[in-house]
């Protein structure tokens with residue numbers, strides 16, 4: 001089976017526990033205003049790679065990632081759920097820890113099967129209201145809410161992540177809402193707050209589009 005990836009990071013420390021290879025999958029239908037990887041949006045570009053070749057590429061780093069693992073990010077990996085599930089199964093055959101970084105914007109049988117092969121999910125729960133989700137992401141808040149319920153049902157270890165954007169999701173309600181998720185869901189191991197960064201600005205410039213939150217840095 002083949003999949004489409006945008007890039008491959010041999011060793012990273014920011015996406016899950018320990019030292020990890022990070023695979024950035026190609027394609028995402030959302031348009032988050034703080035997206036750091038706009039180059040991953042287009043479903044029609046990217047590098048095609050087979051599951052076997054990708055596993056082999058990851059296993060080259062096995063010695064370094066033995067206390068970490070492999071994280072699949074994006075883009076949105078759940079749009080290539082069958083492919084990622086196959087890679088995860090093969091990684092498990094080689095005792096590699098698997099982690100899925102997702103917005104949780106859709107759910108279907110393929111994603112259900114993918115989750116059965118994930119040791120950890122980083123759920124990017126971006127905002128606390130439907131209004132903000134529709135305005136700044138492009139889907140309803142009911143999507144990640146449902147995704148989180150499935151993670152709870154399946155008892156999959158989950159880290160909830162949120163990029164904090166001044167004046168948009170740094171209010172008391174947003175903080176208490178996300179902290180409550182930890183209290184009400186036993187699958188949630190921790191909450192990670194991430195800073196908004198300008199590092200991706202050049203990517204937007206190269207694509208000839210504005211970085212929507214650049215004005216917050218002025």
Ligand code: SF4
Pocket residue numbers: 028029030031032034035036037038040074075076103
């Ligand atoms: S879901 Fe991820 S890749 Fe897609 S637009 Fe949002 S931040 Fe970017």
